[in-house]
Amino acid sequence: MREVAVIGVGMTKFGRFPESTVHDLGREAIVDALKDAGMDIKQVQAIYAGSQYQPYQLGQFLLKQVGMTMIPAVNVVNACATGSTAVREAYIAVASGMFDVALAVGCEQMGKMGLLGVGAQSAETSTEGILGTTLMPGIFAELGVRHMNQYGTKREHFAKIAVKNHKYSVHNPRSQYRKAYTLEEVMNARMVCWPNSLYMCCPTGDGAAVVILCSLEKARQFTGKPVLVANSTMTTPSFTQESLGWVEVATMTRKAADMAYEAAGIGPEDLDVVELHDCFATAELLHYENLHLCEWGEGGRMIDEGRTEIDGDIPVNMSGGLLSKGHPIGATGVAQICELTWQLRGQAPTRERQVPGAKVGLGHVQGGFEVCTVHILKV
């Protein structure tokens, strides 16, 4: 396997763009990334395109917008890990030596209903509200309550995570929301699923992000600042009784992190910046532990001590995270790599969210409750 570098990143603002098609959004991010890489679309040898809701011939339709014919286009669907899976496929393609330059794009046009909006459930057939819940806000809330019962974690701990991520998004011009909230405002906001209030849940939204990967040996043709993809890992769940009847994500997340740390030859203590899958405030706290940023049960203390703030020992979600930056499903995993690349280049637009001198970053995505991806980037 060859070493692989990020040579270009691009991203639309996340938000609600009902007047744009998913292809408009993808094109905008591709053009942005090509400009960042200082390259021409003709130098791209393969495209990996992800969208959860509109994956049909997505890569091909995007190429139709930006030019470039006769190259392979592969379309990817993998729940919330759709984008990170596209990045991983591009990584594998370049690392294997098959291509020198591959482009991963994730884009989404969700509308407002999220997973309910695709018609997967209806009043006539649904078990929602009858056999508990199968929806994301409910399950991530149940995971949070489990942590509260196991370790004495308080609702305030989760709320502080939402305060943190909203605070940093104020400094991210591409963030869907850019408004800071006090702890009281988060705690007293409309309850969605105990213990998560509205500001502790990520929004649905639209947007696109692009990462261009290149073999390290050729990367310097395009950039003086290549960011190395040190590792890409992916796991499926443990399939324990919990996982079969409900969900269980700690095992697959820890396994993915363990494999990534081992392969990259670094430990969690070496990380300078982390973008992790904070679809709900409860999720971020659990993933502190799952990614070995702290010990079991220490997640609450970690946020209390400010360790994941910009001046802490391991800043998390300086982009605003899914909670505030937004979560257009297919774009999310790609956007994480964009943010980490900016952080490692020292290019985050403002010092309020640029981690000074960041050298190593980790991106973590959870797709549904069935897939976990971890990427480690370094300079």
Place this chain on the structure above:
Amino acid sequence: MTQQTAGRAVPIVPFMKLLDAEGTKAVFTGSRCKKCGEVYIGTRAICINCYGDQLEETTLSTTGQLFTYTIIYQSAPWVKVPYIAAVVKLPEGPVVTATLTDCIPDPALLKAGMPLQMVTEKVRKDAEGNDVIAYRFKPVR
């Protein structure tokens, strides 16, 4: 072949077996691996624990313990809120998701490990006019 008549009671999920014509009593059905003894909810072809392919049907308890829960205040338009969405651990090992009944949606009153009893409830008619029978769990007092 038995004639299917409209208006009979049918379970909402395949792992629920009704014990009478009206569906007032029911049990959970599961699979037990003949090789390693692991028990699963519903039917399984392959044991995840030992990869054995010989599994036999077994009946699971209708009691369990509260594993975790949430109180749902916002849901699909057709769902009445607030309600308690729970995960229930059965003594044989499997977990099932359930809505709690006969229980006030207040976190102060809900304790992990609290004993629960399964009850049945008619929730709707299906397209063929059958009564759809669901299970719920209520606290054992």
